[in-house]
Amino acid sequence: MPRTPIALSERIEYLAILNEKGQLDAELEPDISGEMLLRLYRAMLVGRRFDERLLDLQRQGRIGTFPPIKGQEAAQLGAVAHLRPGDWMVPSFRETAAELWRGRTLESVIICNNGFSEGAVISPDHNDLPVSVPVGSQILHAVGLGWAARYRKKDDIVMTFFGDGATSEGDFHEGMNFGAVFQVPVVFVCQNNQWAISTPVARQTRSATIAQKAIAYGIPGIQVDGNDILAVWAAAKEATDRARAGGGPTLIECLTYRVMMHTTADDPKRYRTEAEVETWRGRDPLTRFQKYLLDKGVLSGHDQLELDTEVLQEIQRAVDNAEKQMQIMGNPLDMFNHVYAELPPYLAGQREELARELATGKEVPS
């Protein structure tokens, strides 16, 4: 009965395929069709340009606070690309690229970011949950959805996203634990973008990786270069296949970086150096993937230019569209919608109060 080392059944690995310069580790190259490669590239491009445009709109006061995603496109798209429409994506709040992949319209994003809940619509042919602001809370919903899918004997799977900061919340722990115990078909994707507002990941947790937290739950965990869409793709393929085959959940840690501010209300200069940001700019997932596609001959310089214009036009149309829609939106009475399936009497009375107030043009009765 001496001190015996306990052998762990979980192995934690690191995976990278396309390096910072866009050079390929050919042995590990996943088999992705040319069509899919181009879809992914376009989606990254839309994610990037739309993010930039949202920032302009915010600075011009045409939308409210929003969280930029720049630099995290590969982590999102490499993962979400494995979902079928009937699967469930359960986002946090910084997954715009993934949401757009899942059929959310650019318009709806703008509308939502401008304070209209009408923007919080989910693409009718996709089974996703809306953006979730309370950090980590959505992880549990993913577990419930996965449980339900299995109960209904469907092969739907669930993918949920969260940040490095989220791993400190109790809900992360409870979600991972329930997910593991019930062996639900869920892929837990952590976008470790190194920061939670002003808190660096080293202060968020003392563990060397997020991936190794999987050991606490007895499930597989893997860390990937999250700016390398091939690595994310490969890890997510394994995890989604496992989930669909009834093999239970996986934790994927995507090492990436929040290149921009936390939200447009934040000023990252207060807490991190420009040098750090520069380093990570050098690891940009989009240019890296571009180089790979050019090298591979899937994309030509000409295609690239054409795509750029096309994407910018698409975004412009969406902005115009959204702004037009918002002009006719805004009946304050709509805020009583969807609170309950049916308005209870006292609340119906409150709605009438507001209706009367609006009708009298805020006239003050004397």
Add this chain to the structure above:
Amino acid sequence: MPRTPIALSERIEYLAILNEKGQLDAELEPDISGEMLLRLYRAMLVGRRFDERLLDLQRQGRIGTFPPIKGQEAAQLGAVAHLRPGDWMVPSFRETAAELWRGRTLESVIICNNGFSEGAVISPDHNDLPVSVPVGSQILHAVGLGWAARYRKKDDIVMTFFGDGATSEGDFHEGMNFGAVFQVPVVFVCQNNQWAISTPVARQTRSATIAQKAIAYGIPGIQVDGNDILAVWAAAKEATDRARAGGGPTLIECLTYRVMMHTTADDPKRYRTEAEVETWRGRDPLTRFQKYLLDKGVLSGHDQLELDTEVLQEIQRAVDNAEKQMQIMGNPLDMFNHVYAELPPYLAGQREELARELATGKEVPS
């Protein structure tokens, strides 16, 4: 950039010293003074006999519901024995033996279990928190206490207890994480007694051990035979020394067993087999330690008998005492004590209402 295994800096080990038959692994035998060995034995005995007596009292309706500790004496005492009075013990609700070690009186336990909050007193020369019923919640208080001790540059340390069930709560996770990030002088002791009411530990978590959860936080974790007081002692010594030396927290998993019902309101026959309980009865920590002490010559058959009588008498005196005290306890107005440092006016009014009601002997004004 291939798939690289990630090397973990944490090693998880298992420790046992005194086997089920009370046989010693002499190489690992910790150096404990004869006096301390006897103190520990006596404390185990008091813990055991008092628990049995409480059960009688409960069955006779002389106290309310309570959680028996039988079988977990070694896990508690081997750990808590390393604390100095000025240290902090932060119990869950099933640490009566540890509480008594820390100077809590038998009387106060009886009084508390009979529904008088006056029983929730902490020994004046020990710095402990009262029993905490909300599972896992106390772990965070331990972290705060440890943080405060370090801030005050004291070498006080903190030891907190919780069950296997508690490890599923978000508060366990948040506490371990904060403890690790802030490197507080806290020893986290999990009494893995195999059950959380009717839930077996295998359904509580998919990880093979509780100890390996330490890896998620980047801190040392160890699993010990919790019915072997020497193993618990050795592991706790290492952990308390580390904490006191500024080396941060440790997670100790004590493998033990809840031999009795969860609380006196529970009927374990509904969910577990008598055979399982029998197996564990065979691993009793008290008889095992007794054999060791007899073998070692620290205890004689005669001492043993004498001690038995002494302990039973002590318990009887405490029961008599407590019942006497409770007869003069019970001014309902006391329930207004300690809610605030000073009673606010409206609440003072409520106290007066009750006083008037009591004064009129519940006469109904007509």
Add this chain to the structure above:
Amino acid sequence: MTKMTMVQALNLALKQEMEKDDSVILLGEDVGRDGGVFRVTEGLMDQFGEQRVVDTPLAESAIVGMSIGMAAYGLKPVCEIQFSGFSYQNFHQIENHAARLRQRSQGRYPMSLVLRAPYGGGVRALEHHSESREAYWAHTPGLKMVIPSGPRNARALMVSAIRDPDPVIFYEAKALYRAFREEVPEEEETLPIGRPQLVREGKDLTMISYGAMLRPTLEAAEVLRERDGALAEVIDLLTISPLDEEILVKSVQKTGRAVIVHEAPRSFGPGAEIVARLMEKAFFFLQAPIERVAGFDIVIPLFAREKSYIPSVERIVAAAGRTLKN
């Protein structure tokens, strides 16, 4: 009809709804093998299997968060929180999501979810096992807050709660679980959520209560009749929120006097809202200040002193007496 305790009646409701609808799933700590610490779910795992009666690990936020996911998928989870004193561990899941997911998804996802929890004192329980804090949920838009007062309405309300498209917090008074039996019909019975019931007619005074406090309130009404000849009308809220004040208002318009009885702390408690509603709609009929008989604004004491904390028949009668004197 069989005479049933509230535990049995609730069990019947769950069983029958589960038989009818395979989207009804029970989950919680010890609800399966053990049948729940109060035995409300007894026998259901045997009948429906581990897929429909799910013993979960010990984590309230997860139980509720998982239920939210199940409800979004279209199931009808009925989750148990072992004691309402531990439902604060999942407060954020209820406030941030259960109460809002319908709204947050613009009506896309239903949230047919029942959270069952035993509440209230009177059973010599441990610390944190006796609170009555329904006002937290009642103040949360998007939720429904239901508290039955006996076996028969508990069964009917549970059936309605399970079928309700919105999240229902369903508090069960521990003190009532086995306190008395009532005839409960085998055939289906429902009660509308959001509708209080007149349970005793009167003309001199309106008494409003719910849950475990209904019986002492009724007893008090009887004392008033016998002793003073005063006829109290008694209303059982059943649904705390959304509160429908119509029947309360009508009654007070008739009697001009009201006493509200609950175990919850008085300040900012459910009684305050009832006073405010009656103020809004029946002010000109009021002949005396409305009285609140409630728990004190203190931590509910351990059980040795609980009796002085929880409203007694005497305390209710005394309040009614004051009201009637004006």
Add this chain to the structure above:
Amino acid sequence: MTKMTMVQALNLALKQEMEKDDSVILLGEDVGRDGGVFRVTEGLMDQFGEQRVVDTPLAESAIVGMSIGMAAYGLKPVCEIQFSGFSYQNFHQIENHAARLRQRSQGRYPMSLVLRAPYGGGVRALEHHSESREAYWAHTPGLKMVIPSGPRNARALMVSAIRDPDPVIFYEAKALYRAFREEVPEEEETLPIGRPQLVREGKDLTMISYGAMLRPTLEAAEVLRERDGALAEVIDLLTISPLDEEILVKSVQKTGRAVIVHEAPRSFGPGAEIVARLMEKAFFFLQAPIERVAGFDIVIPLFAREKSYIPSVERIVAAAGRTLKN
């Protein structure tokens, strides 16, 4: 005296108390390096170091639970929850422990703990960033619930809260953070917790409010004077709970009429308790039903429609007008 925003005034209070008493410790998400997302703790880490201004990992229950341990040790933690909408993650730590540890330890351990959280709407914020749910805390025995209405009283109340031996939930209206400046004296100033303030004298009507709603209430009072010649008395609660009704009762005994204004949902909200207190103590002076002007019983909408949700001057004037007509 310098003219300060509420953010600056709160910063001053924290700074001065930290200078005086090394047991005062700040902790929370982004309170250190970043100075807090609203900059209330700006510069304090530079001045006091990382040991006294502690950036924590992202976990609200841990922030509060750790603060409870610190307070039991004798420190005076002032913890920040980034938005009150995320204080439900720590609800159980507050309800189960902060509000009770003094009582649970028979007076052995103090619980001098301040939980700061921005609350309320009006700043075009994200979902879950605009709620006003002070009633949850107000209904919890053992807590104090404080909401200042401007820079000067925010500073004074924060000092008092830090020195208070009991746990104080301190809500800061985001809408007030930079809305206006007030003279704030450099020298120490405190305000008693538990004491509302008469901020405008009148005789025809009592208006009761607090936090961000105080200013529109005062504006409404001015409109009433100008337009109708009606003189409204205005009371600023400052402390929501424990609620001291004395000054409210005196005022209503004089005016016979009252309007209560808050952002929180109307049902089971703070206004209900005020109505109930006035019912208890001033019923026979009331000449008209008390009006509540409050948030609707719905999820507070995203910011595009917030203006119709939050009580406006017009809405307050209208309610006052109805009250005065009776």
